[in-house]
Amino acid sequence: MTNLKAILVCVLLLFSLAKVQAQIIQVTEIDRGSSRSISLAEAQIIDINASLEINLSKTELLKMIAEQYPQYTQQTALESKINAISDALLNQEAILNSLILGVENVESQQQFFDLMELFLMTIGENEMLSQRYEILSEAYFNLENHETLNMEAYIFSRFNADALELKEQLKLMEATKYNVSLVAFKKDKLGGDRVHVQNFDTYTERDYVTIERWVTSLSDSQEEQIAGLAEKAKTNEAKTLRIFESLKTKLITYLPNLDCVQAQKENLMTLLNNPETYGDLTADITLQANELFSRLNALSSMVTAFKSDIGSWTITTPFELKTNLENFSKNSKHLTEDFELLESLSKAIERLRPKFDQLFQGFEPCVLEFEAYFKVVQETLTLLKLQQSNYIVNKTIGDEVHRFSIDNLPSKGFINLKGTGSRTNGDELVLEVVLRVPSTLEGAPEQQFLLEQRSFYMQLIGARSEVAVGMILANPIGSTNPAIDPARSFFYAPSASILLKFGSKSSYFYNEFVDLGVGLNFAASDFDTDGTPEFGTGLVVTGFKDIISFGINYNVTLDEPYWFFGINLPFNLPGLPINSVKN
Amino acid sequence: MNFKRTTIIPLDDAELAKQLFDAYLNKEFMILMIILGDTDSIRKALPKADNLATKSYYGMERWVLWIRNHDVLESTLRPLLETNEQDETLVYEDVKCFSTSPILDAATGVILKNAELNYLSLQRSFFKAQSHDTGLINDVNNSL
Numbered sequence: 124m125t126n127l128k129a130i131l132v133c134v135l136l137l138f139s140l141a142k143v144q145a146q147i148i149q150v151t152e153i154d155r156g157s158s159r160s161i162s163l164a165e166a167q168i169i170d171i172n173a174s175l176e177i178n179l180s181k182t183e184l185l186k187m188i189a190e191q192y193p194q195y196t197q198q199t200a201l202e203s204k205i206n207a208i209s210d211a212l213l214n215q216e217a218i219l220n221s222l223i224l225g226v227e228n229v230e231s232q233q234q235f236f237d238l239m240e241l242f243l244m245t246i247g248e249n250e251m252l253s254q255r256y257e258i259l260s261e262a263y264f265n266l267e268n269h270e271t272l273n274m275e276a277y278i279f280s281r282f283n284a285d286a287l288e289l290k291e292q293l294k295l296m297e298a299t300k301y302n303v304s305l306v307a308f309k310k311d312k313l314g315g316d317r318v319h320v321q322n323f324d325t326y327t328e329r330d331y332v333t334i335e336r337w338v339t340s341l342s343d344s345q346e347e348q349i350a351g352l353a354e355k356a357k358t359n360e361a362k363t364l365r366i367f368e369s370l371k372t373k374l375i376t377y378l379p380n381l382d383c384v385q386a387q388k389e390n391l392m393t394l395l396n397n398p399e400t401y402g403d404l405t406a407d408i409t410l411q412a413n414e415l416f417s418r419l420n421a422l423s424s425m426v427t428a429f430k431s432d433i434g435s436w437t438i439t440t441p442f443e444l445k446t447n448l449e450n451f452s453k454n455s456k457h458l459t460e461d462f463e464l465l466e467s468l469s470k471a472i473e474r475l476r477p478k479f480d481q482l483f484q485g486f487e488p489c490v491l492e493f494e495a496y497f498k499v500v501q502e503t504l505t506l507l508k509l510q511q512s513n514y515i516v517n518k519t520i521g522d523e524v525h526r527f528s529i530d531n532l533p534s535k536g537f538i539n540l541k542g543t544g545s546r547t548n549g550d551e552l553v554l555e556v557v558l559r560v561p562s563t564l565e566g567a568p569e570q571q572f573l574l575e576q577r578s579f580y581m582q583l584i585g586a587r588s589e590v591a592v593g594m595i596l597a598n599p600i601g602s603t604n605p606a607i608d609p610a611r612s613f614f615y616a617p618s619a620s621i622l623l624k625f626g627s628k629s630s631y632f633y634n635e636f637v638d639l640g641v642g643l644n645f646a647a648s649d650f651d652t653d654g655t656p657e658f659g660t661g662l663v664v665t666g667f668k669d670i671i672s673f674g675i676n677y678n679v680t681l682d683e684p685y686w687f688f689g690i691n692l693p694f695n696l697p698g699l700p701i702n703s704v705k706n
Numbered sequence: 707m708n709f710k711r712t713t714i715i716p717l718d719d720a721e722l723a724k725q726l727f728d729a730y731l732n733k734e735f736m737i738l739m740i741i742l743g744d745t746d747s748i749r750k751a752l753p754k755a756d757n758l759a760t761k762s763y764y765g766m767e768r769w770v771l772w773i774r775n776h777d778v779l780e781s782t783l784r785p786l787l788e789t790n791e792q793d794e795t796l797v798y799e800d801v802k803c804f805s806t807s808p809i810l811d812a813a814t815g816v817i818l819k820n821a822e823l824n825y826l827s828l829q830r831s832f833f834k835a836q837s838h839d840t841g842l843i844n845d846v847n848n849s850l
Contacts (some may be wrong), residue, residue, distance in 0.1 A: 223780075229840055232764055236837035243830045253826060260825035264757040274761055 302526035310551040321537040330546030381488040592689035606651035616648035711759035712770040744774040751823035805835035
C-alpha cells in the first residue's frame with residue numbers, strides 16, 4: 124500500500140514536472156540501487172557507471188510536432204486524442220479486476236482508489252476527456268439497466284470504442300506518415316560513438332567497461348584493456364572533430380608558400396622592364412611573359428582565397444573538394460607549361476639567355492616546391508573529405524535504429540553506460556528524438572528533423588581514488604643535518620600520490636576545474652645528493668586537476684621532515700623542468 | 707426534484723437541521739456528501755450527486771445532504787471542515803461541497819466555489835472520502 128502511494132506521488136510529481144518543463148525526453152538515473160529523475164533545471168551530470176531509464180512523453184512529442192510541422196496538425200490532433208485516451212485507460216484492467224473480483228482486503232481497496240484517483244485526475248486534466256466523461260456518465264445513468272451495469276466498465280468500454288474510431292480515422296487520412304526514432308551518441312575527446320538504447324535500436328553494446336572507483340594501480344589486465352581500447356580509439360579517431368580541425372591546420376600550413384611566387388613575379392617584372400633587354404624582347408616573348416605573370420597572379424589569389432575558405436569549413440557542412448583540387452591541378456599544370464614555353468622562346472635569342480637563365484634558376488625550385496606542396500594538399504584534402512564522410516556516417520541514423528509511429532512508440536528505453544565502451548570523466552552522452560519523414564520523391568533519402576536533444580556529462584559521482592605521478596619541490600623544515608646542502612632551499616623529487624577525490628553531481632565547475640584531492644604522497648628525494656634516492660611519505664592536497672599540489676612529507680631515510688609543492692602543468696614550459704601530471 | 711439518495715436540510719428549523727445532520731453523520735459505513743449553497747450550478751449538480759450516491763463500492767453506502775445556506779449548520783460544519791487534511795487554510799464560505807469519510811467522519815474531497823461541480827469532481831470527492839478510511843476497514847471488521 125505504501126509503495127502504491129509512493130508510486131502515485133511520483134506520478135503526480137512527474138505530471139507537475141512535465142507541465143513546468145514540457146520536455147519529450149525524461150531521464151531517470153539508476154545508480155547503485157537508487158534512482159534520480161534528472162530535470163532540465165538541474166546540472167545534467169550522470170554517474171559514469173549508471174544505467175539510464177529514458178521516458179518519452181508522447182503528449183509533448185505530439186505537441187512539438189504539431190507546433191513545428193503544421194502540415195501534420197490534423198494527424199497529430201488525432202494522435203493526441205488517441206494518446207490521451209490510452210494514458211487515461213492505462214490501468215483499466217487493474218481497476219476492473221478489483222471491482223469484479225470484489226476483494227475486500229485493505230491493499231486491494233486502496234489500490235482501486237489510488238488507480239481511480241489517477242484515472243479521474245488524468246481525465247480532469249484534458250478538456251476533451253472531461254467533457255466526454257460527463258456525457259458518458261449522464262448516458263450511463265440514463266440507461267434503464269444501469270443498476271446492474273458497472274459504471275467504470277461502461278465508461279472504459281466507451282472510451283475504448285472512441286479510441287478505435289479515432290484510429291480508423293487516422294488510417295483513412297491521406298497524409299504523409301511520419302516516424303519517430305530515439306538515438307544516442309557518446310562524445311569524448313576522440314570524437315564519438317553511437318550508444319545502444321534498449322527498445323529503440325538493435326545496435327550491439329560496445330565493450331563492457333566499468334570505470335573503477337577505487338584505483339591504486341594499473342593491473343596487467345587493465346593495461347592490456349587500455350592498450351586494446353587505445354587501439355580502438357585510434358579507429359574511432361577517424362571520425363573525430365579534433366582530427367578534422369588538425370587536418371585543417373595542416374592543410375593551411377602546407378598550402379604553397381606565396382613568398383616564392385611573389386619573388387618570381389617581381390623578377391619577371393624587373394626583367395620585362397629592364398632597358399638592357401627591352402629592345403631584344405619579341406612580341407611572342409612579351410606576350411608569354413605577361414601570360415606567366417597573370418598565371419602567377421591567379422595562383423597567388425587562388426591560394427589566398429583557398430586559405431580563407433578552409434577556415435570556414437566545418438565537419439558537419441559539406442565543402443567542395445573537386446573544384447578546389449581541379450583548380451590546383453589546372454593552375455599547377457599551366458604554370459609549368461607557361462614556364463616551359465617562355466623558356467623555349469627565350470632560348471632563340473642569344474643576348475637574352477643570361478638574363479633569362481638567371482630568372483629560370485629561381486623559377487625551377489619555385490615550381491618544384493609548388494608541385495610538392497600540391498601533392499601534400501591533395502593528400503590532406505582527400506583525408507579531410509574522408510573525416511567528414513566518416514563523421515556524417517557516424518551521425519547518420521543506421522538501419523539498426525527502429526522507427527516508430529506514435530501508436531507503437533515504446534514509452535521507455537534503457538541505456539547501460541557500462542556497455543558503451545571506454546569513457547572518462549567529462550565525456551558527454553547525447554540523446555536525440557528525431558522525426559523521420561519519407562521523401563515524396565522516389566529513391567530520395569528520408570528527411571530527418573531533430574525534435575529534442577538532451578546532453579549529459581558523465582562523471583564518477585561520489586568518492587573515488589586516483590593515482591597521480593608528478594614532480595615535487597621539497598623544502599626541508601629547519602634542517603641541521605650536515606649532509607643536506609644548506610645553500611639549497613628546494614630539491615626536485617619524483618613522487619606518486621594516492622588521492623581520494625569526489626565527483627559532484629551538481630557542479631560542472633568543481634568537476635572540470637577545482638577537482639580537489641587529498642591523500643598520501645610517496646616521494647624519492649635526494650637531499651644528501653649522493654645519487655641514491657631517499658624515501659619520503661606524508662600527506663598531500665591537490666587541486667585543479669592535480670596541476671597544483673601541496674603537502675608535508677617525512678624523509679624516512681634521513682629523518683627529516685619537509686614540506687613541498689608541485690606544479691604539474693599539462694604542457695611543457697621552458698625553464699620549468701617539471702613533468703606534466705600523469706594519472 | 708425527485709431525489710433517491712439526497713436529503714434537503716431545512717433552513718427554518720436549526721434544531722431539526724442539526725438532528726438530521728448528526729443522524730446521517732453518525733450512521734456507520736456511510737459516505738456523506740455535503741453540498742452547500744443554492745445556485746443554478748448547484749441545482750444542476752444535485753441530480754448528478756444523487757445519481758452517484760446510488761453507486762456503492764465495497765459495500766459502503768453513499769448519501770447526499772443539501773444545505774442550501776452556509777449559515778444553517780455553520781457551528782457544526784466549520785469545525786468539521788477545519789479538520790480536513792486537504793487544506794488547513796480553507797475558508798468555510800468558499801466551500802460548496804465536501805464529503806465525510808465512512809468511519810472517522812473526516813471532512814475531505816473539498817470542492818471550492820470557483821471549481822466545477824460535475825460527475826468527475828463529485829466522484830473524486832466520494833472516492834477521496836472512502837479512501838480516507840480504507841486502512842481502518844480490517845480493524846472495524848475484526849471488532850464487529
